[in-house]
Amino acid sequence: MMSVTSIARNKVLPFLRKSTKMQSTASLSSLVKLEEKQGYAVVSMQKTPVNSLSLEMIQALSQSLIELEKNKCKGIILTSACPGIFSAGLDIREMYQPTDDRLNQFWSSLQTLWLQLYGSKMATVALINGHAPAGGCLLAMCCDSRIMLNGKSKIGLNETKLGIVAPSWFKDTFVNTIGVRQSERALQLGSLFSPEEALKIGLVDKLVPDMETATAVAEAELKEFLQIPGMARYLSKMKIREAAIKDLSETREADLNQFVNFAKTDAVQKGLGLYLQSLAKKN
Numbered sequence: 001m002m003s004v005t006s007i008a009r010n011k012v013l014p015f016l017r018k019s020t021k022m023q024s025t026a027s028l029s030s031l032v033k034l035e036e037k038q039g040y041a042v043v044s045m046q047k048t049p050v051n052s053l054s055l056e057m058i059q060a061l062s063q064s065l066i067e068l069e070k071n072k073c074k075g076i077i078l079t080s081a082c083p084g085i086f087s088a089g090l091d092i093r094e095m096y097q098p099t100d101d102r103l104n105q106f107w108s109s110l111q112t113l114w115l116q117l118y119g120s121k122m123a124t125v126a127l128i129n130g131h132a133p134a135g136g137c138l139l140a141m142c143c144d145s146r147i148m149l150n151g152k153s154k155i156g157l158n159e160t161k162l163g164i165v166a167p168s169w170f171k172d173t174f175v176n177t178i179g180v181r182q183s184e185r186a187l188q189l190g191s192l193f194s195p196e197e198a199l200k201i202g203l204v205d206k207l208v209p210d211m212e213t214a215t216a217v218a219e220a221e222l223k224e225f226l227q228i229p230g231m232a233r234y235l236s237k238m239k240i241r242e243a244a245i246k247d248l249s250e251t252r253e254a255d256l257n258q259f260v261n262f263a264k265t266d267a268v269q270k271g272l273g274l275y276l277q278s279l280a281k282k283n
């Protein structure tokens with residue numbers, strides 16, 4: 001197993017320099033497990049119970065990607081060690097009654113992670129072994145291919161159901177994945193799709209019946225990507241993604257301010273509070 005080590009800021013890609021203070025390495029590495037395989041790595045999110053994307057979780061994923069690229073890793077399978085859940089999306093508690101400093105760090109770190117993963121030179125396969133709402137769906141869409149475990153899990157951008165709006169770069173990622181019309185409808189309705197529905201609209205590429213098959217199919221899928229000359233594959237990916245990446249890179253500050261101001265409005269705070277209560281009541 002590789003360790004997640006701290007990375008010197010001046011060695012980081014230019015868009016990462018804007019990132020905020022990183023947490024200590026030890027606290028981050030317990031959230032993400034990296035397993036080295038032959039020619040690639042398996043990145044498993046392991047923040048129980050639901051892999052919610054807290055500031056620390058986002059930074060752990062970011063540092064893992066930096067570490068893997070530094071080690072010349074060519075491809076990853078991004079998956080979850082939490083049974084039944086790929087990721088529950090952004091940690092809602094980060095947005096509910098936040099301090100300004102933490103909220104700023106949280107969003108800025110998320111921007112960084114998206115820029116890294118969506119623009120990664122590595123070949124990336126998401127093995128979606130459970131629910132993937134909102135930010136969980138975003139993580140999966142950042143990958144080059146999505147394999148989903150068939151069953152009761154749901155995937156999609158359900159932000160409107162929480163009374164919040166998916167920002168432009170979430171929307172761009174969605175449109176690049178499933179097209180304009182499907183995105184327009186699903187974004188408004190906050191649709192969460194079953195694996196069969198997700199396959200039908202192209203939100204995922206393949207379904208698998210069980211974890212044993214899932215691992216084999218994800219490995220085969222990654223190997224197919226890795227057989228293509230790396231530079232040609234990466235530049236082709238960028239033809240589709242570079243406009244969205246450039247857009248956020250150039251508007252990070254404005255996007256951050258918009259998010260912070262929006263998140264702090266009474267209406268959003270009230271909505272998030274009620275949503276957290278509804279999750280707690282379930283149990």
Ligand SMILES: CCCCCCCC/C=C\CC(=O)SCCNC(=O)CCNC(=O)[C@H](O)C(C)(C)COP(=O)(O)OP(=O)(O)OC[C@H]1O[C@@H](n2cnc3c(N)ncnc32)[C@H](O)[C@@H]1OP(=O)(O)O
Nearest residue numbers: 052088089090091092131133134135167258259262279280
């Ligand atoms: C610039 C313009 C403005 C931009 C505005 C902001 C844009 C924000 C963009 C993205 C938003 C998000 O990603 S918001 C997160 C959306 N996620 C969800 O709606 C999922 C919510 N969770 C669930 O539906 C379920 O938990 C589950 C289906 C994922 C799993 O169900 P299960 O029954 O297995 O587990 P529990 O529901 O019992 O949950 C266990 C435990 O975890 C807590 N939990 C769950 N999800 C979250 C979360 N996203 N954040 C924080 N905490 C979460 C849940 O409350 C339980 O806690 P307790 O055990 O303490 O009760």
